[in-house]
Amino acid sequence: MFVISANTNRIHYSQSRGQPLDGVFLWRVLFIMAVCLISNTNAQIRYSVPEEMKKGSLIGNIAHDLGLDAQRLRSGRARIVSGDSTEYVELKTDKGILVVKERIDREQLCAETTPCSFTFEIILDNPMELHHVTVEILDVNDHSPTFPKNEIHLEISESAAPGARFLLGSADDPDVGVNALQNYVLSPNDNFILKQHARQGGVKYAEMVLQKPLDREQHPLLSLTLTAIDGGNPQRSGNVKIAVNVLDVNDNAPVFNQTVYRATIAEHLPKGTYITTVNASDADSGANKLIFYSFTNIKVIGEIFELNETNGVITLNGVLDYEKAKKYEIDIEAKDQGGLGDSAKVIVDLIDVNDNAPVISVMSFSSPVTEDATVGTTIAIFSVKDLDAGDNGHVDCTTDRNTPFKLQSSLRNYYTLVTDAALDRERVVEYNITITATDSGSPALSSQKTLNLKVSDVNDNPPRFHKTVYTAFVTENNSPGLSIFTLSAQDDDWNQNARISYLLDETTVGGSPVSSFISVNADSGVVHALRGFDYEQMKSVSVCVKAQDGGYPPLSTNVTLDIIIQDQNDNAPQVLYPVQTGGSVVAEIVPRAADVGYLVTKVVAVDVDSGQNAWLSYKLQKATDRALFEVGLQNGEIRTVRQVTDKDAVKQKLTVVVEDNGQPSRSAVVSINVAVADSFPEVLSEFTDFTHEKQYNDNLTFYLVLALAVVSLLFIVSIISIISVKIYRWRQNKLFCKSGANLPVIPYYPPVYADGTLQHVYNYEMCGTTDSRMSDVKFVRPYSQNTLVSQSRLGTVQREKKEQEVDDLTLEVRPCLIF
Numbered sequence: 001m002f003v004i005s006a007n008t009n010r011i012h013y014s015q016s017r018g019q020p021l022d023g024v025f026l027w028r029v030l031f032i033m034a035v036c037l038i039s040n041t042n043a044q045i046r047y048s049v050p051e052e053m054k055k056g057s058l059i060g061n062i063a064h065d066l067g068l069d070a071q072r073l074r075s076g077r078a079r080i081v082s083g084d085s086t087e088y089v090e091l092k093t094d095k096g097i098l099v100v101k102e103r104i105d106r107e108q109l110c111a112e113t114t115p116c117s118f119t120f121e122i123i124l125d126n127p128m129e130l131h132h133v134t135v136e137i138l139d140v141n142d143h144s145p146t147f148p149k150n151e152i153h154l155e156i157s158e159s160a161a162p163g164a165r166f167l168l169g170s171a172d173d174p175d176v177g178v179n180a181l182q183n184y185v186l187s188p189n190d191n192f193i194l195k196q197h198a199r200q201g202g203v204k205y206a207e208m209v210l211q212k213p214l215d216r217e218q219h220p221l222l223s224l225t226l227t228a229i230d231g232g233n234p235q236r237s238g239n240v241k242i243a244v245n246v247l248d249v250n251d252n253a254p255v256f257n258q259t260v261y262r263a264t265i266a267e268h269l270p271k272g273t274y275i276t277t278v279n280a281s282d283a284d285s286g287a288n289k290l291i292f293y294s295f296t297n298i299k300v301i302g303e304i305f306e307l308n309e310t311n312g313v314i315t316l317n318g319v320l321d322y323e324k325a326k327k328y329e330i331d332i333e334a335k336d337q338g339g340l341g342d343s344a345k346v347i348v349d350l351i352d353v354n355d356n357a358p359v360i361s362v363m364s365f366s367s368p369v370t371e372d373a374t375v376g377t378t379i380a381i382f383s384v385k386d387l388d389a390g391d392n393g394h395v396d397c398t399t400d401r402n403t404p405f406k407l408q409s410s411l412r413n414y415y416t417l418v419t420d421a422a423l424d425r426e427r428v429v430e431y432n433i434t435i436t437a438t439d440s441g442s443p444a445l446s447s448q449k450t451l452n453l454k455v456s457d458v459n460d461n462p463p464r465f466h467k468t469v470y471t472a473f474v475t476e477n478n479s480p481g482l483s484i485f486t487l488s489a490q491d492d493d494w495n496q497n498a499r500i501s502y503l504l505d506e507t508t509v510g511g512s513p514v515s516s517f518i519s520v521n522a523d524s525g526v527v528h529a530l531r532g533f534d535y536e537q538m539k540s541v542s543v544c545v546k547a548q549d550g551g552y553p554p555l556s557t558n559v560t561l562d563i564i565i566q567d568q569n570d571n572a573p574q575v576l577y578p579v580q581t582g583g584s585v586v587a588e589i590v591p592r593a594a595d596v597g598y599l600v601t602k603v604v605a606v607d608v609d610s611g612q613n614a615w616l617s618y619k620l621q622k623a624t625d626r627a628l629f630e631v632g633l634q635n636g637e638i639r640t641v642r643q644v645t646d647k648d649a650v651k652q653k654l655t656v657v658v659e660d661n662g663q664p665s666r667s668a669v670v671s672i673n674v675a676v677a678d679s680f681p682e683v684l685s686e687f688t689d690f691t692h693e694k695q696y697n698d699n700l701t702f703y704l705v706l707a708l709a710v711v712s713l714l715f716i717v718s719i720i721s722i723i724s725v726k727i728y729r730w731r732q733n734k735l736f737c738k739s740g741a742n743l744p745v746i747p748y749y750p751p752v753y754a755d756g757t758l759q760h761v762y763n764y765e766m767c768g769t770t771d772s773r774m775s776d777v778k779f780v781r782p783y784s785q786n787t788l789v790s791q792s793r794l795g796t797v798q799r800e801k802k803e804q805e806v807d808d809l810t811l812e813v814r815p816c817l818i819f
Contacts, residue, residue: 046117047098048136051106056099059089059135062122063096066131070096076124081363089135091122098133106137107174114139114176121383123363128378130363130414141179141232145171147240148298152226154242154339157250158216163209164253166192167333167341169296170205171228171238178231187225194226199331199345200260205296208242216246250338252283254291261346263314267322268353275305278312280334280342288338296331296343305330305348314346322352323387354392354441359385360449368454371425379405380417380451384437392441399435407435417451425455426492459497459551463489469560472527476535476568484518484563487525489547497551500525505544505558514543518563527561535567536608569613569662575670577604587673590652592644600629603636603670605658615661621669622655629674631656638672648676 047060063070072078073093080091090101110116117136123129147169154166173181184206186194192208199205206226214222222244229237256278263276282289293312295301305328306317314330328348335341364381386393397415399407404421417433431453438446465487472485491498502525507514518541519528525547533541541563548556578588578601588601607614618636623629628648630641638654652674659667 043131044134045131046134046136048138049100049104050138051104051140052142053100053104055102059098059100061096062091062098062133068096070094073124076126076129078122078124081121081123081361088118089120104137106139106176107143109137111174112176116176121363123381125364128364128381130381130411139176139179141175141230141234141236143174143179144236145173145181145228145230145238147171147226147228147238148296149240151241151243153245155245155247155250155337156210156214157247157338158214159249159251160210160214160340161251162211162213164251164340165195166208166210166339167296167335167343168206168208168226168240168242169333170203170331171240172297172299173228173230173236173238175230175232180230181228182231183229185227185229187227189222189224191219191222192224200329203297203331205331205343214244214246220246222246247338250284250288250336250340252288252336253340254280254282254334254336254342256280256332256334256342256344259344261344262349263346264349264351265316265320266351266353267320268355269316269320271316271318273316275314275316275348276346277314278307278332278334278344278346280312280344282336282340284336284338288336291334291336294333294335296333301328301330304328307332320350322350322389323356326350326389352389352392354388354439354443354445356387356392357445357447358395358437358439360397360435360437360447361385362449362451365451367452368456369419369423370456370458371423372458372460373419373423375419375421377419378416379419379433379453382415382417382435382449384413384415386437386439388439388441392439394440395437396440397435397437399433403431403433405431405433423455425457425494426461428455430454457494457497459493459549459553459555461492461497462555463491463500463547463549463557465489465547465557465559467559469562471562471564473564473566474529474533475566476533477570478529478532480529480531482529483526484529485527485561487520487527487545487547487559487561489525489557489559491549493549493551497549499550501548501550503546503548505546507544509541510538514541517541518543520545527563533565535565535610536571538565540564567610567613569609569660569664569666571608571613572666573605573607573616573658573660573668575603575605575658575668577602578670578672580670587675588638590640590644590674590676592646592648592676592678594640594644596640596643598640598644600638600640600674601672603631603638603656603658603672605636605668605670607660607666609660609662613660613662617659617661619657619659620654621657622653624649624652624654628652629654644676650675650677652676 043066045060045062045065049057049059062068063073070093073091073096078091078093080089088100088102088104090099091097092099106116109118115136116139117134119132119134122131122133124131152168156164156166168184171181171184173179181204183204184194184196186192186206186208191210191212191214193211194206195209196204196206208224222242224242224244226240226242227237228239229235257280258278261276261278265273265275278293280291280293282291292309293307294309295305295307302317304316304318304320306315307313308315312332312334327350330346330348331343332346333341333343360382361384362380362382366379369377369379384395384397386395395413397407397409399405399417404419404423405417406420408416408418410416415435417435433451433453435449435451436446437448438444470485470487474482474484487502489500489502491500501522502520503522504515504518504520509517515530517530517533519530520526521528525545527543527545543561543563544558545561546556546558548554590598590600603618605616605618607616616636617633618631619633620626620629620631625648628641628644629638629652631638631654636656636658638656654672654674656670656672657667658670659665
């Protein structure tokens with residue numbers, strides 16, 4: 001008959017006495033057993049199974065009992081942890097059942113301890129679940145009672161009176177409960193009856209009681225059989241032969257002075273340590289008084305203790321272990337040579353010694369852990385056990401103080417290691433977490449367990465530049481593909497999260513996309529020029545580059561790169577004045593009365609380069625008379641060096657070189673014709689020579705001469721006409737009439753040249769005067785404040801409101817003519 005009981009957190013079923021436990025019946029019981037639902041986080045289940053079950057036999061449906069399905073067992077990586085009992089059971093996660101892994105021998109596992117059970121834990125991950133399972137091993141009657149000896153020899157005096165007792169000892173049956181030893185049976189005889197007794201520990205022993213006096217003459221030797229029978233079904237028994245040798249008169253049995261002896265010793269005592277002394281006395285004398293002591297349960301006790309059979313001294317013969325047995329009960333017999341005897345018990349209590357260090361068993365460990373794990377994230381679950389008792393078995397666990405972790409415990413001897421602060425892989429890549437378990441013994445014992453926890457990276461750091469703005473310099477006219485600058489950013493993250501790509505922000509420069517000027521290597525950050533730069537068109541380029549990591553989501557940082565274009569001396573100076581034309585000859589007029597330092601003209605030039613590449617210097621390369629003219633090195637002004645004389649040629653030709661300060665320098669050449677004369681006819685007489693000096697081809701010379709003659713004719717006709725009109729008006733109105741013609745030579749100034757390149761504007765005008773008996777009059781109209789007026793005046797202006805008389809009108813050209 002089976003009794004199945006269940007409570008909230010336990011399942012238990014056991015076998016009633018007297019019923020055989022066969023396989024078919026066991027399977028029926030296992031399939032009809034009652035189950036109860038248990039907590040997912042801390043459930044306790046108890047199974048009862050008989051010993052000696054075959055390998056693979058079902059213990060219980062753990063999935064059903066826990067309210068789980070097989071899929072949950074597989075996804076949670078359900079496994080058996082902790083305990084030495086894992087060698088006996090196996091978890092079938094695909095079926096959700098517990099089965100026998102190895103044959104279970106209750107006597108080997110628990111000896112005489114009852115009830116016999118072992119405990120283990122089942123753990124599941126995601127989420128974490130811990131379940132305690134206790135398996136109780138039911139005894140099966142698989143052992144027969146056995147006696148320590150195969151034959152008992154007794155020597156009994158024939159004078160023994162009825163009622164004399166003779167100890168036969170006890171049989172040993174490793175089974176427990178109803179399967180243990182139940183009673184003794186003595187073979188039928190006329191002299192003895194059998195009586196059974198039980199000691200304090202429940203051990204049954206037998207003794208023969210003399211019922212009828214012995215008669216050595218009739219029966220000097222008796223042969224009896226003592227049978228020990230257990231209560232199993234079927235019953236098992238063991239026999240021992242009793243040989244009784246009938247002696248003469250020994251009618252006093254030894255008597256112990258105590259029925260129970262007690263001794264207390266520490267478990268760490270060495271072999272040979274004295275335990276106690278038992279003492280019995282016999283009223284007989286002589287040889288019948290000699291007493292011999294012996295263990296009745298020598299099978300177990302004889303390995304640990306040693307008894308001196310003559311003096312009763314008990315000493316330690318083996319190694320004590322408090323964790324295996326807390327006390328020993330020793331049955332001792334004292335017999336005389338006649339076989340009479342007495343029995344006593346020695347109880348040896350052990351004192352626990354702190355000889356076992358705590359044992360740390362890691363049940364679950366999660367590594368690596370992400371650096372963004374929240375505070376309180378579970379890292380590991382472990383249990384601590386100490387086989388000692390009392391304070392020696394009380395264990396406290398600690399961990400390193402300087403780590404962001406702490407221990408939590410909700411169950412005794414079970415701890416959870418959790419994070420206590422935020423993690424940062426950029427500061428600490430891995431932790432060696434040392435867990436120390438220390439008991440409360442004196443001296444205390446401890447053990448350590450080191451967990452190597454790696455911290456995995458999370459993309460929490462954007463790329464970082466050392467500056468927000470970088471400046472690069474490149475000389476103009478660079479070759480396309482030139483490496484201008486290398487951008488470098490750092491990322492404190494790791495692996496893919498630290499892999500940086502450089503991207504050019506698409507903006508426009510002067511209406512063109514910046515990608516048409518600049519490119520950035522995405523991997524190396526090298527900035528290349530896609531085409532040559534021209535300083536005169538573009539002084540600088542500002543681009544925005546983004547450094548982006550390879551994380552998900554990616555993080556980025558922008559940086560500004562200012563590319564400064566440096567000038568190169570790639571432009572020669574340009575002469576703005578005098579204008580070099582191919583169709584006319586320009587001549588500057590210098591009067592013969594000009595003083596030293598007289599300003600003939602000024603060479604005006606510009607250079608579109610900048611800096612020292614635009615610093616210009618003027619040099620007189622060739623001159624008809626070098627002693628007459630000089631050129632200002634910085635301002636390009638052509639002045640007379642000495643006083644002009646009548647010997648100086650009318651026709652003077654100057655060649656001026658304008659040179660910049662670049663390396664290498666560039667230059668421009670300008671030719672200037674100067675006429676040294678005081679009157680227009682004198683200049684005209686030399687006109688032909690001027691034209692012949694020009695290096696033109698024959699056809700061009702012809703057309704130039706023809707054009708010059710026509711222009712000159714028109715000019716003379718125009719002058720005569722103007723004079724005639726003036727005289728006519730003068731005669732009509734009797735007023736002074738103004739007459740003049742302006743022939744300015746105004747240089748052309750491109751709009752791109754800034755004010756300051758041409759520091760002065762020279763405007764020249766033609767002034768006409770009339771010959772008079774009284775005076776000469778000159779009319780001058782300035783074009784600007786910088787207009788140069790001749791230092792030589794032909795007359796003064798006299799204005800009168802009432803009367804003006806002008807006899808002749810003289811025309812003066814100052815200072816240049818254009819033919």
